[in-house]
Amino acid sequence: MTARSSDGNRDIPEATVARLPVYLRALVALTDQGISVCSSEELATAAGVNSAKLRKDLSYLGSYGTRGVGYDVDYLRYQIAREIGGTQDWPVVIVGIGNLGHALANFSGFRSRGFRVVGLLDADPAMAEASVAGIPVRPFADLPAIAAEHGVAIGVIAVPAVAAQSVADAMVDAGISSILNFAPIVLNVPEGVDVRKVDLSIELQILAYHEQRKAVQAL
Amino acid sequence: MTARSSDGNRDIPEATVARLPVYLRALVALTDQGISVCSSEELATAAGVNSAKLRKDLSYLGSYGTRGVGYDVDYLRYQIAREIGGTQDWPVVIVGIGNLGHALANFSGFRSRGFRVVGLLDADPAMAEASVAGIPVRPFADLPAIAAEHGVAIGVIAVPAVAAQSVADAMVDAGISSILNFAPIVLNVPEGVDVRKVDLSIELQILAYHEQRKAVQAL
DNA sequence: AGGAGTTTGTGAACGTGAGAACAAAACGCT
DNA sequence: AGCGTTTTGTTCTCACGTTCACAAACTCCT
Ligand SMILES: NC(=O)c1ccc[n+]([C@@H]2O[C@H](COP(=O)([O-])OP(=O)(O)OC[C@H]3O[C@@H](n4cnc5c(N)ncnc54)[C@H](O)[C@@H]3O)[C@@H](O)[C@H]2O)c1
Ligand SMILES: NC(=O)c1ccc[n+]([C@@H]2O[C@H](COP(=O)([O-])OP(=O)(O)OC[C@H]3O[C@@H](n4cnc5c(N)ncnc54)[C@H](O)[C@@H]3O)[C@@H](O)[C@H]2O)c1
Numbered sequence: 128m129t130a131r132s133s134d135g136n137r138d139i140p141e142a143t144v145a146r147l148p149v150y151l152r153a154l155v156a157l158t159d160q161g162i163s164v165c166s167s168e169e170l171a172t173a174a175g176v177n178s179a180k181l182r183k184d185l186s187y188l189g190s191y192g193t194r195g196v197g198y199d200v201d202y203l204r205y206q207i208a209r210e211i212g213g214t215q216d217w218p219v220v221i222v223g224i225g226n227l228g229h230a231l232a233n234f235s236g237f238r239s240r241g242f243r244v245v246g247l248l249d250a251d252p253a254m255a256e257a258s259v260a261g262i263p264v265r266p267f268a269d270l271p272a273i274a275a276e277h278g279v280a281i282g283v284i285a286v287p288a289v290a291a292q293s294v295a296d297a298m299v300d301a302g303i304s305s306i307l308n309f310a311p312i313v314l315n316v317p318e319g320v321d322v323r324k325v326d327l328s329i330e331l332q333i334l335a336y337h338e339q340r341k342a343v344q345a346l
Numbered sequence: 347m348t349a350r351s352s353d354g355n356r357d358i359p360e361a362t363v364a365r366l367p368v369y370l371r372a373l374v375a376l377t378d379q380g381i382s383v384c385s386s387e388e389l390a391t392a393a394g395v396n397s398a399k400l401r402k403d404l405s406y407l408g409s410y411g412t413r414g415v416g417y418d419v420d421y422l423r424y425q426i427a428r429e430i431g432g433t434q435d436w437p438v439v440i441v442g443i444g445n446l447g448h449a450l451a452n453f454s455g456f457r458s459r460g461f462r463v464v465g466l467l468d469a470d471p472a473m474a475e476a477s478v479a480g481i482p483v484r485p486f487a488d489l490p491a492i493a494a495e496h497g498v499a500i501g502v503i504a505v506p507a508v509a510a511q512s513v514a515d516a517m518v519d520a521g522i523s524s525i526l527n528f529a530p531i532v533l534n535v536p537e538g539v540d541v542r543k544v545d546l547s548i549e550l551q552i553l554a555y556h557e558q559r560k561a562v563q564a565l
Numbered sequence: 566a567g568g569a570g571t572t573t574g575t576g577a578a579c580g581t582g583a584g585a586a587c588a589a590a591a592c593g594c595t
Numbered sequence: 596a597g598c599g600t601t602t603t604g605t606t607c608t609c610a611c612g613t614t615c616a617c618a619a620a621c622t623c624c625t
């Protein structure tokens with residue numbers, strides 16, 4: 128296939144992809160403040176990065192600024208949203224409705240960023256009667272049905288570490304190809320499935336390392 | 347000052363620091379399986395990395411393996427723990443005991459990795475009567491007292507975005523120099539204070555980006 | 566219209582990280 | 596004791612990411 132749109136299929140560096148959502152959020156904040164045009168310097172400050180890096184990042188998407196002026200906030204916001212898939216609605220399932228799963232189910236940030244929780248699943252039958260945040264909790268066995276019904280591509284794992292691999296396997300079998308994993312374990316998944324992990328302990332340990340160095344340095 | 351210990355103050359690359367906790371966890375798992383010696387290949391597989399990378403990472407700490415044999419699991423575990431400050435006890439405070447704060451307070455992974463929750467704080471006076479996970483919730487104004495009493499260096503922010511910056515400021519004033527931030531906002535802190543952020547929305551958006559690419563690619 | 570002043574987009578230099586490859590070191594077997 | 600086998604520690608090379616610096620492009624003012 129040849130290029131469908133003028134610049135639709137270049138690949139964006141991973142580091143840039145990770146920052147685009149930050150820019151998006153900064154742009155939303157600017158809109159809320161009634162600002163309709165901004166320079167790379169202003170946006171970079173709001174996003175907590177260097178302005179050169181910001182401009183380079185944006186240059187991977189295309190040329191959406193105006194020299195001597197800056198960026199149109201709404202226009203740039205739309206372009207970034209389109210690039211990272213924020214203009215469409217992503218159905219999401221959460222597996223494991225314990226302490227963390229409850230918090231996630233109640234998290235408003237899902238909806239506002241284009242993610243819709245279409246299923247809460249738990250292996251505990253006692254759980255599968257309650258409903259959280261207005262969404263009924265269903266037995267884990269319903270995963271394939273729910274995933275198929277809504278065309279779910281993204282799954283969140285919030286079960287204990289020992290159960291995480293088997294949940295991941297079930298998700299893959301159900302056609303889910305992107306997993307966000309909160310369990311402190313390395314998941315094994317087939318080629319083509321993306322996994323990202325959020326690991327609280329690791330974050331704290333990294334902070335502790337630097338904290339320890341500060342203490343040693345100041346001897 | 348000259349070097350106090352033979353190799354105590356080289357600086358370890360940031361990417362390596364982020365992986366050391368993963369290795370540590372893998373080593374604990376091996377111990378639990380009764381394995382006392384392992385090769386870099388085995389450990390790398392357990393940690394989900396390349397064995398060359400693992401060996402290079404470990405070489406920054408020192409020479410703790412035996413050629414032709416491998417690594418002594420307990421010994422290596424101790425060395426990594428010492429390096430990242432896991433042999434000492436880090437007092438931690440959590441500010442914002444809402445949905446997420448509750449889950450964090452109940453999280454067992456703190457304790458088991460050398461972190462001790464010494465304070466739960468919330469601005470809501472109604473909150474400041476209950477107790478979560480056996481720890482009483484105290485008014486936010488008590489932060490300086492609690493931080494001073496326990497020598498807290500690490501703080502966790504789990505308040506809404508609008509309140510996060512003011513909480514961070516208060517933490518810095520209270521002598522906290524490492525912050526783990528769950529609020530979706532860029533924090534402004536003075537030099538010398540470390541901030542790490544955990545941002546669920548960003549993780550999902552990164553997954554969505556790749557998901558979208560997969561869909562386009564398979565046109 | 567033209568020139569001064571801004572701000573973008575990008576090429577080039579620099580720094581950091583990943584992985585292949587191999588010499589050095591330890592072990593076990595004869 | 597010596598030789599082959601195993602596995603570490605390290606060197607070298609390449610890829611990726613960051614930052615600088617500046618030409619190109621636009622606006623505004625006279
Ligand atoms: N609580 C936190 O703040 C926190 C923070 C970081 C990471 N984590 C991790 O997140 C995970 C969940 O933590 P939690 O505190 O919510 O635990 P939890 O025990 O409160 O909840 C786990 C839930 O998963 C369900 N479950 C167990 N096995 C299952 C299976 N095979 N299929 C479906 N559901 C299953 C259980 O019924 C339970 O409701 C753990 O791996 C934990 O390490 C938690
Ligand atoms: N719930 C989730 O799963 C989730 C996931 C990712 C990120 N987050 C983020 O974490 C933060 C908390 O989320 P939540 O769902 O727990 O919200 P929440 O509204 O349930 O809880 C917030 C708590 O913070 C307290 N608070 C408000 N202002 C305060 C202040 N100035 N000082 C001290 N305490 C204060 C409130 O009294 C409340 O108890 C938010 O920024 C949210 O975006 C939440």
